[in-house]
Amino acid sequence: MSISPLFRWPNSVNHFITTELAAGDFIVATVGGVPYTLPVKTVTNNTALTLVSNFTGPTQSGSAWSAVPRLALNMVTAALVAQSAEALRGLNYDKQNWQQVFSGTGNITVRLPDQSEFSGPSWKYLSDNMATKSGGAVPVNQGGTGATDAAGSRKNLGLGSAAILDAGPDIGKVMTVGFNSVGIGSVNDAGVPPLGNYNRTDIPRGIYTGAPTAPGAPGSNGGAIALIMNGSYGFQLAKQNLYSALQYRECRAGAFGDWWTLYSSGNTTRASDGTLKAASPIVKLFADGSVETNEESQGVTVTRQAVGEYLIEGCIGLNADAAWGGIDGGFDIPTDRNKQPRIWLDYKVNADGSIVIKTYHRMHASAPEFARNRIGHTDANRTFTEIVADGEPVDIPADSFVSVRVEMPVNSIWNQKQKDILEAMEKAEYERQQETQP
Template sequence: MIYTDGTIAIKAGSPIVTGTGTQWKKNIHGVAPGQMVSIENGTNPINMMIRAVNSDTELALSFNAPVARSGAKYSIATTVPDTISDAARTMSANQGYIVYFLQAMQQWMTDTGKVEVELPNGQKVTLDSVKAMNEALSGVLKYSPHVNTGATDSSGNGSVNFAGNMGRVYRTKAGVITIYSRPNEAGSGYTTSYQLPETAGTVIGADRTWVGDNFFFAQREVYAAPPGTTVRGSWSGTQAISYAKGINFGYPGSNNSDTGQMYIGYNGKGYLYFLNSGSNGGKFGGEIALIGSSVAFDGSGFLKKSSPIIRVHPNGSFETNDESEGAEVNRTDTGQYHITGILGYNSDGAWGVNGGISVPKDNNGLELVYVADRVLEDGGIIIETCHRQHTHLPDKFQNWRLKEITADGDRVFYQDGEPCDLPEYTRLDVRVEMPQGSVWNVKQRELAEHMEREQAEREVQEAAEKAVEAEE
């Protein structure tokens, strides 16, 4: 047999061999004095005899090693296969491990607490003893396939009883899970503590709600609204394109005083609006905050309204987000960038008059370039960038940008208004309008149609279920 586990290291002039990941002392592997070890050494392996096995990770050779090796592969010829010596070694090693394993099982079954067992590969694992596991299981809920006779209501179809008959949980045929408790073990009846509906999120107590998904619940406190404020009711969108759920807020003394609205749309975006009141009650007055995929950081670190945005880099490379997918950018000349596949700037003007461009700035908030732009007839945009010197400032605060170094070693800087590419490691953020045939808009239409079909299918299914219930 041959043993090759791990790697070894030797030093020139020393007889000691150090192993990594080795188990030379384990009898089951059969490494012993007098055996030959062959150590990897290029095309000329080193062959030497083992004089002693000091430990799992140390051997002593008969002679000093002629060279130094580290992390080297090796092999030890332990016994000749199918010989009497090989059989004797194998049987002896196996017998020793069987005895150890039986002793470990005895310890596992009779001791308390935790028991450490060593596996044949040398790995050590810690197990809970049988007594420890029995003690842990003794405190779990006891299951009863029938409703407890001490309960006041026997209409359930299964229950879980608590130790000491202190309470129980059962599910009714209507799909409501009911938790009963018996305070201080008094009397034979139970008092209802909570009823959990089949749909997560329904209010189940005066000061708490259950929230979660499917069978996972988390309890949270419900706090009262500030004085003079009330929730005007919840609502949900009925059109496929505007699937959303939200809450209206207002003053409790008026039936037409909704002044705010918070909702989450089907696309995962969150909105906070203020609403007009009076004759325009209920109509949007404007956005206060947008949360989620509707905001983005520009190149200067400012948070701005998103969708659709193109990031233009100095060499003309670019990045699009989900909504601007399909747009392209080409650098046509020094400081000149041509954006195609769009319909000009975004029409809502959220980034300014042109709808727009976010220009990189320095540490003092000063823009590094001028921007000249024009929208073409096909909707494309040509953006030209020129150096911005800020000559009105003291010299140390001006934008000194190196253009080149002459053959004589003189430094030449860009002049104010001179065409230039964007400074290195900066970018332009451009907010654009995408055509109806863009990748994003097509996906949104497909999603809306899909959701509309799902809604119709749900309505048909609900109507069928109600019809079945009515017949019953």
């Protein structure tokens, strides 16, 4: 179909038709204020061409026109298709996401057009788990207090009267912990150094770590703990380390008394006669050679070598504690109901520190017949025959034991524990000092 007169050009520009247009290209012109994009079927010559379809616009001469190559328009179309597909894909994602938001039962994952994702609870989950108020209050089982006022809330939550009290040292306040309060607690929790003077009377009630060499301290390796009561009137309790005895002293009108040691099963031993003696380190020796040690004598072993002869190893001789009678008195032997010794005892300390204990039968010839401690049997004529003579080797009585106070080597279990404790305390104090330095 021939182009209308609208598309006939003056001879001065005719040569542009054949050079700028080809079949399949487009021309763009504005006619009557309306833009038209017209596809070209064939180019006849420099003054005429044929359109793919009839031009339905008005006729107008001398209009300006522009050539649009087919490739350029194809690229525009392809870009439009891609953008439309992306927009449609986004709409599909939105539809899927909204369906999850409305109908999901738990956590859902939302995917965006750029393929990024994030997770969270669905609206249905939030609705199902939303607290329901009753009388304006959220129930306790739904995370609320079950009340609309403070008093009711405390009651429902099981809070007592202390919940409405302030903290502090005054009457009617909750007792707190630390150096500047009246509660019981370590001063180190408040960043305060250990007690440097046990004789102070301005320390509030509490439990404090203290330097073992500070004025007024009981004096020992390790760090003491003091309980100060009521300033210048009260008492102090102190314990140097994990295994030491508990000590105490009183304070009256700012004057401290002497430290006194509290004895217990940890620092005493019950002798064979039932009396208590200061323990450390103690070995209980039985008739068959079995042994019972306390914490300080751990590692000691005993061997029964013959009748009435026992070898104690793992020690370095006898302890010279004066409370036991010095180095030659570190024994406690069984006695009868009249407090008469039932055996004789002799010993020898070997070069390696081991101890040989020898026990012998002991009679009391001057005592009444029932108290002479004779070992034998009576025949049918009621005649008594002794089978063990006085001074003859005999095992320790089966119903009793011999207590031996020994000296332990520096590498004993007990001494190693004490060393480890001291080193740990010194390390902790060093680290605390480092942390508190500006």
